[in-house]
Amino acid sequence: MPKFAANLSMMYQEYSFLDRFDAAAKDGFKGVEFLFPYEHSAQTIRDRLDQNGLQQVLFNAPPGDWSAGERGIASLPGREDEFKRAFDQALEYAKILGNRHIHVMAGLMRPDQDREKYHAVYLRNLAYAALIASREGLTVLIEPINTRDMPGYFLNYQQQAQEICEELGNSHLQVQFDIYHCQIMEGDIVTKLKRDLFRQHAGVGHVQIAGVPDRHEPDMGEVNYPHLFALLDQLDYQGWIGCEYRPKAATSAGLTWLKPYL
Secondary structure: OOEEEEEOOOOOOOOOHHHHHHHHHHOOOOEEEOOOOOOOOHHHHHHHHHHOOOEEEEEEOOOOOHHHOOOEOOOOOOOHHHHHHHHHHHHHHHHHHOOOEEEOOEOEOOOOOOHHHHHHHHHHHHHHHHHHHHHOOOEEEEOOOOOOOOOOEOOOOHHHHHHHHHHHOOOOEEEEEEHHHHHHHOOOHHHHHHHHOOOOOOOEEEEEEOOOOOOOOOOOOOOOHHHHHHHHHHOOOOOEEEEOOOOOOOOHHHHHHOHHHO
C-alpha cells in the first residue's frame, strides 16, 4: 500500500503554514513534505509534527534567492561556498525534523553558458553534500524538472539524473522521481520506473505526483495513477509518495482519490 505525504507548500493553502500540519493529519496523512522550512525554527516545526503524529519526509536545501527567481545553486559556478553553507543549514534542520532525504536544486542555466562548467560544479557540490549526508545517515536527492514550468533548469531528464548519480557512485545520492515532470518531458513512466527504481549506484529515493497537464489532483488529467501505484507496490517500493500538486479548489474536498489508500 503506498504511503502518501502531503506537500504543505502546495496543499492546504487555506491555512497558515503551521496550521497545515493539523489539517493534513485530520485528512489521514501520516507524512508531510514541503519546499523550505527556514522561515520557522526547526523546533517549532518539530513540535507541529509531534502534536499531529506526522513524519517529516522531505524538504529542500536553501535555493539561493527564490524571490529573485533563483531555483537552486548546486550547479552555479562561483557559488560553491554558499552552497556548502546552505546544505549545512539544511542538515541541521534535518537532524531535528527527522527526515532522511534532502532535495538539492540544481539551478538555472542560460543557453549561452558553458554546460560542461556547470556540470563540473554540480558534481563537486553533490559529492560534498552526499559525503556530509552519509555521515548522518541521510540521502541527497536530485530532481529532473520540466522546462515548461521552469525554463532553463539544469536537470530535465531521468536518465540524465541517474547518470549523474552513477558518475559519483555514492549510495547517499539518489533521484527524486516526479511523475508530473517526467510525463511532461518524456513520458513512458512505467518503463522508467522499472528501469530506475532500484538501479545500481543510483536509483529512486522519493516519488512525487500531480495531475498532468495542470498540476491538480492526481485523478485529473492524462496519467493513470492507480495503475502506477499498483506498479510501485508490485516493485516493492517502500518509500513515500509526495503529493506535490495544486488543489483545484479546497484541499480536503479534492482528496476523494486518496480514500482507497488510507
